[in-house]
Amino acid sequence: MTDATYTGGKEPAKHGLLTVDARTKKRNASEKRFRLYGLAAIGAGVFFLVVLLSAIISNGIGAFQQTFIEVPVYLEEAKLDKTGNRDPAEMAKVSTFGYSPLIQNSLWKVVVDSGAETPLEDGGDVKQMISASAAAKVRDWVLANPDRVGETVDFQILASSRVDGYLKGRVSRESIAQDKNIDAEHLDLVDVLREQGVVHKSFNWEFITGADASESRAEQAGLGVSMLGSLFMMITVLLLALPIGVAASIYLEEFAPTNRFTDFIEVNISNLAAVPSIVFGILGLAAFIQFAHLPQSAPIVGGLTLTLMTLPTIVISTRAALKAVPPSIRDAALGVGASKMQATFHHVLPLAMPGILTGTIIGLAQALGETAPLLLIGMVGYIATNYPEGVFSGFLSPNSAMPAQIYEWAKRADPAYYERAWGGIIILLLFLLAMNLIAIVLRRKFERRW
Amino acid sequence: MYDSPLRKTEVDTNESKISARDVQVYYGDTHAIKDVNVEILDKTVTAFIGPSGCGKSTFLRTLNRMNDTIDICRVEGLIELDGEDIYDKRVDPVQLRAKVGMVFQKPNPFPKSIYDNVAYGPKIHGLAKNKAELDEIVEKALRRGAIWDEVKDRLDAPGTGLSGGQQQRLCIARAVATEPEVLLMDEPCSALDPIATSQVEELIDELRANYSVVIVTHSMQQAARVSQKTAFFHLGNLVEYGDTSQIFTNPVDPRTESYITGRIG
Numbered sequence: 001m002t003d004a005t006y007t008g009g010k011e012p013a014k015h016g017l018l019t020v021d022a023r024t025k026k027r028n029a030s031e032k033r034f035r036l037y038g039l040a041a042i043g044a045g046v047f048f049l050v051v052l053l054s055a056i057i058s059n060g061i062g063a064f065q066q067t068f069i070e071v072p073v074y075l076e077e078a079k080l081d082k083t084g085n086r087d088p089a090e091m092a093k094v095s096t097f098g099y100s101p102l103i104q105n106s107l108w109k110v111v112v113d114s115g116a117e118t119p120l121e122d123g124g125d126v127k128q129m130i131s132a133s134a135a136a137k138v139r140d141w142v143l144a145n146p147d148r149v150g151e152t153v154d155f156q157i158l159a160s161s162r163v164d165g166y167l168k169g170r171v172s173r174e175s176i177a178q179d180k181n182i183d184a185e186h187l188d189l190v191d192v193l194r195e196q197g198v199v200h201k202s203f204n205w206e207f208i209t210g211a212d213a214s215e216s217r218a219e220q221a222g223l224g225v226s227m228l229g230s231l232f233m234m235i236t237v238l239l240l241a242l243p244i245g246v247a248a249s250i251y252l253e254e255f256a257p258t259n260r261f262t263d264f265i266e267v268n269i270s271n272l273a274a275v276p277s278i279v280f281g282i283l284g285l286a287a288f289i290q291f292a293h294l295p296q297s298a299p300i301v302g303g304l305t306l307t308l309m310t311l312p313t314i315v316i317s318t319r320a321a322l323k324a325v326p327p328s329i330r331d332a333a334l335g336v337g338a339s340k341m342q343a344t345f346h347h348v349l350p351l352a353m354p355g356i357l358t359g360t361i362i363g364l365a366q367a368l369g370e371t372a373p374l375l376l377i378g379m380v381g382y383i384a385t386n387y388p389e390g391v392f393s394g395f396l397s398p399n400s401a402m403p404a405q406i407y408e409w410a411k412r413a414d415p416a417y418y419e420r421a422w423g424g425i426i427i428l429l430l431f432l433l434a435m436n437l438i439a440i441v442l443r444r445k446f447e448r449r450w
Numbered sequence: 451m452y453d454s455p456l457r458k459t460e461v462d463t464n465e466s467k468i469s470a471r472d473v474q475v476y477y478g479d480t481h482a483i484k485d486v487n488v489e490i491l492d493k494t495v496t497a498f499i500g501p502s503g504c505g506k507s508t509f510l511r512t513l514n515r516m517n518d519t520i521d522i523c524r525v526e527g528l529i530e531l532d533g534e535d536i537y538d539k540r541v542d543p544v545q546l547r548a549k550v551g552m553v554f555q556k557p558n559p560f561p562k563s564i565y566d567n568v569a570y571g572p573k574i575h576g577l578a579k580n581k582a583e584l585d586e587i588v589e590k591a592l593r594r595g596a597i598w599d600e601v602k603d604r605l606d607a608p609g610t611g612l613s614g615g616q617q618q619r620l621c622i623a624r625a626v627a628t629e630p631e632v633l634l635m636d637e638p639c640s641a642l643d644p645i646a647t648s649q650v651e652e653l654i655d656e657l658r659a660n661y662s663v664v665i666v667t668h669s670m671q672q673a674a675r676v677s678q679k680t681a682f683f684h685l686g687n688l689v690e691y692g693d694t695s696q697i698f699t700n701p702v703d704p705r706t707e708s709y710i711t712g713r714i715g
Contacts, residue, residue, distance in 0.1 A: 328554060332554065336547070337574065342574055347560055351561065
């Protein structure tokens with residue numbers, strides 16, 4: 001009945017050590033095959049990773065460059081400060097509509113000075129080349145520097161997203177045939193101005209620090225406000241999930257009796273870690289918004305929801321870290337008369353620290369990239385155009401979050417937003433990379449051998 | 451046939467330090483220690499011997515309530531230290547363990563400096579008022595642990611960096627730093643080489659002057675060398691307890707004789 005049945009009186013042939021018998025050959029061959037499978041798997045993984053990273057970088061790197069037009073704007077006193085006494089309150093009455101013609105006329109002057117031949121006739125014809133946000137930018141500057149009214153000041157005016165796309169190769173003369181936002185004549189002008197250095201690309205800090213913009217002003221949109229939203233969410237998660245998670249783990253691991261109840265809790269914590277994140281989203285909606293009446297779309301709600309999601313991760317990694325501390329350390333501490341709490345906090349916890357910190361940072365990184373729960377609490381779809389006024393409003397006023405902002409951009413129609421979505425992903429990945437690096441550094445720093 | 455005891459084997463005192471009456475220990479449904487009655491004397495080395503799983507370590511750990519940390523462990527009967535029931539509800543195991551120190555099988559220094567290893571106990575018990583006093587306690591403990599000369603120049607070095615025998619003597623120093631009255635040792639030499647073992651054995655004999663020492667050992671030679679009293683455990687029972695010389699030369703119980711002559715165990 002056993003596998004190794006005796007096959008008769010034939011003695012197995014004797015081999016010297018120098019000849020390899022058939023069984024050994026077979027075993028060696030299967031080991032070789034297995035190694036090849038492993039190598040192939042790693043190779044495939046690396047290949048896909050390279051494809052992914054190169055796709056992200058090639059699509060998103062453009063978002064960090066933006067096209068600007070250098071325009072010396074004549075700040076006409078008659079238009080901007082009719083009273084002439086430089087009273088900011090008085091000057092604030094002039095809206096962006098008062099500034100737009102000045103900028104357009106100044107740009108027209110640049111066009112004329114460049115000597116380009118163009119069928120276009122005046123400033124109103126070149127307004128498609130500059131961003132609709134330009135007037136607001138100049139106005140803010142003038143209100144901050146009222147003394148300069150009457151002078152001609154050089155501004156780096158954001159080019160419109162079509163001009164930007166033309167410089168980046170996204171927009172061509174063929175593709176604008178149906179496009180009412182820009183004409184071929186404008187592109188001809190851009191060619192001339194570009195050669196003269198008036199139209200140029202430079203690094204786009206606005207993309208990193210700026211606020212989101214309306215659908216038609218892709219060139220102006222930035223990730224800054226939603227980054228703050230993510231920051232306030234992460235602060236909430238860190239402040240809640242770390243102490244709660246670590247305290248729960250210490251209790252469960254070091255103090256709780258082993259019985260059915262703690263077994264039940266243990267199983268369910270593992271189960272919670274596998275619950276789809278959208279479930280936490282609807283839980284957050286029901287508990288924090290509908291029941292507790294916290295404001296919609298607020299980072300504090302996002303943070304609370306993500307805390308629920310991150311807790312199991314932190315608890316599991318903390319318990320694993322505590323388990324890994326050898327029991328002899330606990331014995332040693334108890335043996336010299338330390339109380340259980342002293343043994344835990346003086347000896348066990350410091351040794352478990354690297355594991356706890358790593359788990360926490362991995363949990364935070366997970367929470368940072370999470371989008372699905374934010375769908376349900378209104379952080380996806382909120383157009384984050386305003387910076388929070390302070391720490392308090394940072395937690396409570398509506399905001400978006402980095403992954404939500406990326407999703408928002410990806411579904412907008414203007415192809416310029418497509419590039420920004422990829423750029424946003426680069427920033428998000430850089431954050432995750434930084435967090436993982438911190439985890440590694442902390443691990444190295446706190447790791448002690450025993 | 452055994453190493454002739456180099457040290458004197460007579461008991462100096464008949465003062466009982468720990469007395470156990472009808473002690474029963476259960477691990478869940480397992481009855482690990484059955485009806486143990488024993489008087490452990492002051493300023494004496496008492497050895498617990500017996501085959502693996504006979505309950506000698508379990509009984510040792512009931513003497514400073516280290517078994518409290520095991521949920522399913524239950525102790526019945528009476529164990530008195532200087533006439534006080536150590537399982538009384540009013541007794542805090544933390545205070546008890548300061549009086550009844552313990553050294554474990556595997557050297558387990560904290561992953562801290564040598565100084566901090568020894569200073570930890572006195573610190574948490576508030577034995578030193580200031581740094582100078584603490585320094586003094588640490589030095590005294592390290593001298594008692596017979597390791598002072600080896601480590602006095604590198605008190606800041608990690609305790610885990612010492613050799614196995616040094617680590618174990620450091621652990622003994624750590625245990626005596628809290629000025630215990632009883633020192634429990636759970637196979638303190640089983641992880642050590644013969645030279646380190648003999649150093650630790652010498653130390654145990656010196657410690658007898660100040661403490662009541664209880665040592666669990668697998669090595670009958672060791673029991674014969676270091677102890678004045680020996681208790682032989684078998685299957686959870688205390689089979690025989692008496693002067694070491696008598697146990698090893700003239701055992702009363704046939705099971706003891708079988709064990710020390712190598713027929714069981």
